[in-house]
Amino acid sequence: MELSNTAYVILGALHERARSGYDIKAFADASTRHFWAVSYGQLYPELKRLLDAGLIDAEDQPTGSRQRTLYRLTRLGEEALADWVSDTGTRPCEIRDEMLVRLFFSDAVEREKRAELAGNMAARHRAQANGLRKQSEGKPAHRENAMHDEVLQFGIDLHEHLADWYARLAARLENE
């Protein structure tokens, strides 16, 4: 049975430790968000599917009268995750950037608008780089999750590159 990529993000989150749905969401927001976002609308139905498929187990663990379901990987789930990660086949990297579409068609508007748009894009990526950097400063490196740190650094470098690129463009457009 085919699993969605989001399902594998869930399996990956549970590979580290048992988590609640809320916790999985928090994990994704704090780590995969910049290249794979997950919303509650997908998360909870997906957890049900993974449970039915026997890839995860559920355990009730309420705090007082606040309900809480802890999920953990089954051996089957562990295997499914390992198999999936082992596939090194090429897949497309999808980018959808509304501001870049506007920039692409911005010959239709005045130079000032174009420069402003480019400047805002630079700021957007600078902010994102800073947000990711703040994440990386907090926690010490874990040997068993070295790739988590690599990918975080990847995001910082990427958004720094993008911020620099748009800043240069904005400067050129301002002095045109």
Add this chain to the structure above:
Amino acid sequence: MELSNTAYVILGALHERARSGYDIKAFADASTRHFWAVSYGQLYPELKRLLDAGLIDAEDQPTGSRQRTLYRLTRLGEEALADWVSDTGTRPCEIRDEMLVRLFFSDAVEREKRAELAGNMAARHRAQANGLRKQSEGKPAHRENAMHDEVLQFGIDLHEHLADWYARLAARLENE
């Protein structure tokens, strides 16, 4: 009435000149594809909506008995496009990269697999950079569409950056 971003890509394509649906798709594939892809499944229904909304005109222009509908912007469509491009407000840049998700969780597999994955990602972006470069080599610069060339160069630089980044990671993982 709210238009989708894809609708604006269509308006933008028609801003340059009148085009058929097929031609709009070819334009998008050759220019906006690397940051905003468009499929036939969206394109033709969207053309109908834009027609109903009065933002574009349709003219029948068959070649022999092969049907062909040429679309062009109305004044209303021209205004809608200019208004949309003039909005410099910040919008998120969405990235969804399945291979990067695998890389993120690849602590679960052997070093060789990790290195192979990173190497394949480097190759993927190198190929994409080369594809975009080929596009840019063909045609001479047009003053009235300067931003088209800027955004194309943006794509080349971006994928070159990504290819370099993953190549360095792959090298590090191989020598670990």
Add this chain to the structure above:
DNA sequence: GACGACATGTAAAGAGTTACATGATTAT
């Protein structure tokens, strides 16, 4: 007592892809 974090979920809508179906024209 109020606020922020913890916690679970659904319904509806929207966006987008894939696969299919059909047929004409042009270049090799």
Add this chain to the structure above:
DNA sequence: ATAATCATGTAACTCTTTACATGTCGTC
């Protein structure tokens, strides 16, 4: 001839977001 390109479209499906609904726990 036959393959590539030009050309139009739909149906089914998948994915994802948004908005809503509900309630608890810990802290200021």
